[in-house]
Amino acid sequence: MKFMLMMHAPRGNGDWGVADWTEEALVAHIRFMKRLNEELLAAGELVGAEGLASPGQARVVRAGADGAPEVTDGPYPESKEFLAGYWIVDVETPERAYAIAARASSAPGPSGAPLRQRIEVREVMGAPPVDA
Amino acid sequence: MTDEALLRTLAPQVLGAVVRRYGDFPAAEEAVQEALLAAALQWPAQGRPDQPRAWLVRVAGRRMTDQIRADVARRRREADALPEPVVPAPDVAPPEGDDTLLLLFMCCHPALTRPSAIALTLRAVGGLTTAEIARAFLVPEATMAQRISRAKQKIRESGVAFALPSPAEHAARLGAVLQVLYLVFSEGYASSGPSLQRADLAREALRLARMLHAQLPDVPEATGLLALMLLTDARREARTGPDGQLVPLDAQDRGRWDRAAIAEGVALVHDALPRGAVGPYQLQAAIAALHDEAPSTEETDWPQILALYTVLLRLTQSPVVALNHAVAVAMVHGPRAGLARLAALRGEPRLLHRVAAVRAHLLERDGDVAGAVAAYREAAAGTTSAPERDYLLLRAARLR
Numbered sequence: 004m005k006f007m008l009m010m011h012a013p014r015g016n017g018d019w020g021v022a023d024w025t026e027e028a029l030v031a032h033i034r035f036m037k038r039l040n041e042e043l044l045a046a047g048e049l050v051g052a053e054g055l056a057s058p059g060q061a062r063v064v065r066a067g068a069d070g071a072p073e074v075t076d077g078p079y080p081e082s083k084e085f086l087a088g089y090w091i092v093d094v095e096t097p098e099r100a101y102a103i104a105a106r107a108s109s110a111p112g113p114s115g116a117p118l119r120q121r122i123e124v125r126e127v128m129g130a131p132p133v134d135a
Numbered sequence: 136m137t138d139e140a141l142l143r144t145l146a147p148q149v150l151g152a153v154v155r156r157y158g159d160f161p162a163a164e165e166a167v168q169e170a171l172l173a174a175a176l177q178w179p180a181q182g183r184p185d186q187p188r189a190w191l192v193r194v195a196g197r198r199m200t201d202q203i204r205a206d207v208a209r210r211r212r213e214a215d216a217l218p219e220p221v222v223p224a225p226d227v228a229p230p231e232g233d234d235t236l237l238l239l240f241m242c243c244h245p246a247l248t249r250p251s252a253i254a255l256t257l258r259a260v261g262g263l264t265t266a267e268i269a270r271a272f273l274v275p276e277a278t279m280a281q282r283i284s285r286a287k288q289k290i291r292e293s294g295v296a297f298a299l300p301s302p303a304e305h306a307a308r309l310g311a312v313l314q315v316l317y318l319v320f321s322e323g324y325a326s327s328g329p330s331l332q333r334a335d336l337a338r339e340a341l342r343l344a345r346m347l348h349a350q351l352p353d354v355p356e357a358t359g360l361l362a363l364m365l366l367t368d369a370r371r372e373a374r375t376g377p378d379g380q381l382v383p384l385d386a387q388d389r390g391r392w393d394r395a396a397i398a399e400g401v402a403l404v405h406d407a408l409p410r411g412a413v414g415p416y417q418l419q420a421a422i423a424a425l426h427d428e429a430p431s432t433e434e435t436d437w438p439q440i441l442a443l444y445t446v447l448l449r450l451t452q453s454p455v456v457a458l459n460h461a462v463a464v465a466m467v468h469g470p471r472a473g474l475a476r477l478a479a480l481r482g483e484p485r486l487l488h489r490v491a492a493v494r495a496h497l498l499e500r501d502g503d504v505a506g507a508v509a510a511y512r513e514a515a516a517g518t519t520s521a522p523e524r525d526y527l528l529l530r531a532a533r534l535r
Contacts, residue, residue: 022512026532033525034378056519 005050005093005127006100010107010120012087014058019087024113031111032118039106043092048103054088061085084121091127100124138178141187142171143342146262149191151234154297157199160241161287164259166198167191171262235260236350237297239343242286243312246293251286252315253322258283261339271336272322313360313416316344320364324371325520337368348403358407359417365400366423369393381526385432397427418447437466454486458493470501488517492527499534508534 013020021029043049067073090107094100104122112118136144146167153163170191184190242256254272257263263271269279300308323336344361351357373387401424407417422443429435441463448456457480465473474497480490495510511531515524 022515022528022531024528024532025535026529029525029528029532030378033380037379054521057516057524059516060519 004095004097004100005091005129006097007125007127008090008092008100008104008107009123009125010087010089011084011123012120013083014085019057019085028111028113028115031115035110036107039110040090043090043103048092048094048099050091050093052088052090055086058085097124097126138175138183141183142174142191143262145188145191146171147235147238147260148188149195150259151238151297152192153195153199154238154241155234156196157203158297159199160290160297161284162199162202163195164287166195166202168258168264169198170195235346237299239312239347240300240308241290241295241297243308243315244290244293244295245307245311246295247286247289249315249318251282251289252311253319254279254282255286255290256315256343257319257339261343263339309354309356312347313356316340316347317360317363317416320344320367324367337364337371340364341368353410355407355410355412356414356416358403359414359420362400362403362407362420363416363423365396365403366420366427369396369400369427375522379522380529381522383526384426389430392427397424400424401428413446415447415451418443418450422447435466437463441467454480455489458486458489462493462496465497465500470497473497474501488514491517492523495527495530499530504534507531 015022021032024032040049040052043052061076063075064072090103092100092103094103101124104124108120108122109117110120149170150163150167153167154160157163173194174187174191178184178187238260239256242259243252247255254268257268257271258265265280265283266276268283269276272279299305317340320337320340323338323340341361341364344357344364348357348361369392370384370387372393373389373391374382376382400420404417404420404424408421422440425436425440425443441460444456444460444463448460458477461473461476461480464476474494477490477494477497491510491514495507495514498510499507508531511527511534515527515531518524518527
């Protein structure tokens, strides 16, 4: 079964807030995420993972009356947290997906202690059952 | 040569021969893919035929004939009473020639979008499978199959002849070919390191550029493109650190640069430049050669690099070149002179973060720590490359 793990991060000054971290904290965080992805790949569980560009670049688009794009800065300036990136994993059980999410959530933060970032876990819909 | 390497070399020649004979590019491309697959399955067990190229042309030709017969039979069932079709005999040896070159010109046709031309070139000329191309560009195989199929359709509709473009069109079409090959190379080079299949993309671009140079030894820009790829690729090993982080030119361990590639690239630059008709690829190759031959950033011939960027800027008017020109100005005349150049640059939105990154480096060199930190942060917030963002944030963190 496939799950999407969505990591949310504080918006900072349009830049995830990581710009205020020390060099050591940044290096530790980057190394942690890289190792996590390597482990998921080696376990055959990684379907995909992407990091998103900074929230300062986010735009919200909807169709205008004539179908042309209506583009506004966004999303929702009042929100404190933004989607920072996601993983899609293919695992045996929901519990395994939760375990991976907890690992990702324990990535070291500015002080070196686990960041404990919230991660939303959603099952990805698949094909209909074969004998339907 | 292994079977696989031989098949890759023969793929465009066989496709050229089949297109020449039957005309229908999309159908010919399918038929050649099937012939290549048959070879990959049969040769290891039954041994390689004496004339592998003729074998492939024959098998692909048979597919074409079957396809044409089937189409005609279907149409006959629909329309009844059509005359017996004339189907070309599949086993006539095709003429040797510059089919590979014709294919390149066809696949890089300006009617195609760049991504389509790139995908089609890799498949038809490079002999890569759709799955391999999809992996290299990190898109699902079905998406890539569709992209290739639409590209072939577009070629059929636009009625591009399987022939060299007219003299009037030649320069523009050659320019498109060079650009497609360079884009393939950049795609592979820029993201090499973490994933190996992308490094393969740079290798494939190099192979095709080599082939193009062999076909057009007297075209200086084709020579320049090959030289530029060699001189850039020579630094590949040194440009990423153990954690996949970006290592800028001035911090790279030059002992890890590929000396053989540099020697070959430099020789090509020296061969191309005196021929006149100096173009952007030769100039960029000449600049890369000056970097590659320098023992360190300080001992680099910056006045010569500045002179080359000045010519290149006049030639291309490209904002990216203007940015590199400003860096060279700073290296020769000091960071303040470079900053003055930057201020004069009208920023394209997609270039803003790169301007900020250069400004940050120059401010740092000028001793303006607060200004540099702010510019690094601005650049980090604007980039869409994760390794580049990490690099810029680390630079800023180090200064604070």
